[in-house]
Amino acid sequence: MNFFKSHFKYNKYQKSGIFVLIGIIVSLQLIVYFVNFSPNKISSNLSAKELKAFTLQMDSLQKVKLNSKKIYPFNPNYISDFKGYQLGLSIKEIDKLLAFRKQGKFVNSTKEFQNITGVSDSLLKTISPYFKFPNWVIKKRNSSKLKIVNSKNIEIKDINTATVSDFKKVNGIGEKLSERIVKYRNKLQGFTFNKQLYEVWYLDKEVADKVLRRFQVKKLPIISKIDVNNSTAGELAKNVYINYNLAKKIISYRDEVAEIQSIEELKKIDGFPLDKFNLIALYLDAN
Structure with missing residues (x-):
């Protein structure tokens, strides 16, 4: 017992020193706890102008490093x-x-x-x-630039007035394919959108792209519309975008509502191809 007492007996000056040491330790702990030393805090004090100057300086140093x-x-x-x-x-x-x-x-x-x-x-x-x-990357890039230059020099004509002979001038299109484009155009009563060209049977996308570099819709066609309230399923099915099954659904819906007030109502029909609505609406009217 005397042994432990001898190790915990301090004079006045030693006790004061211990309290001072404890105070310093506590102060340091509080500083570490409350003060944020993260680099984000320090960098946030920099202005945008100073940060930009610092970035330019670093880039300059990197340039010197690279040049060496x-x-x-x-x-x-x-x-x-x-x-x-x-x-x-x-x-x-x-x-x-x-x-x-x-x-x-x-x-x-x-x-x-x-x-x-x-x-x-x-x-x-x-x-x-x-x-x-x-x-191959360089060649492709140069080829793309050449296509852009060439496309600027080509006079684009109206696809709705082009003849079979005109289409035959496009690389990849022969007599039969030219006739097929004209035949489909007549069936549509004229192209309203350039994208309708891709619907031509057996016309590859790459060839269609070539056609559209020289021929595009410049003047909208005049389309004879069908009165959806006074037509049969057979008449509706003559539309390129309406099959007979859809035509019967339209007639059935018309019978339910007595009269279709707006073509927009067709969107309510179960199974109606919404992605083709804008195309179908070109040929229908609700008088």
Whole structure:
């Protein structure tokens, strides 16, 4: 018992020192608890102007760093973490690129690289001259530019006045296909929308695209409409977009409501093809 007492007996000065030490420890704990030392708090005090200046300064330093090293042309799709660090990309920018590549997608232009990674204009200007894309990408890009230039020089004619001979001038269209386009146009009483060309039987999308580069709807056709309140199922079924089963449903609905006040009412019919409503409505009227 005397042994423990000897270790806990302090004089006046020693007791004061212990209280001071305890006070310092408590104060430090309170400071750590209440004061936020995170970098976000510190950076929030910077103005937008100061932050921009700091970014430009960092880009300049990265440019100096790059100029001091020999850089060889490379495909930006295969930038590793280390390569990205050497080029001056941030971890966040590198991660964005890697995440994009994990989806099986490829960067095919300098602009697309910036959109995906979010690199600054100054850094992009420094590293983009070293980008080396595959030859097929370059050829495709040049081909697209050539198509745009050529399309500007072609005079677009009205598809509703074009003849069989006119359609035959399009690469990929022969006599029979030209006649089929004209026949379908007559059945529609004229094309109202360019997209109706894709409905022509046995006309490939690529060939239809070529046609629309030279022929488009310039003047809307005058369509003779059918009175939905005074027509038979057979007459309605003559519409390109209405089969006989749908025609009977329309007649049945008309009998239920006595008279169809508006074509919009057809949307209430069970099984009505809403995606074709605008096309069907071109040929119907409710007098």
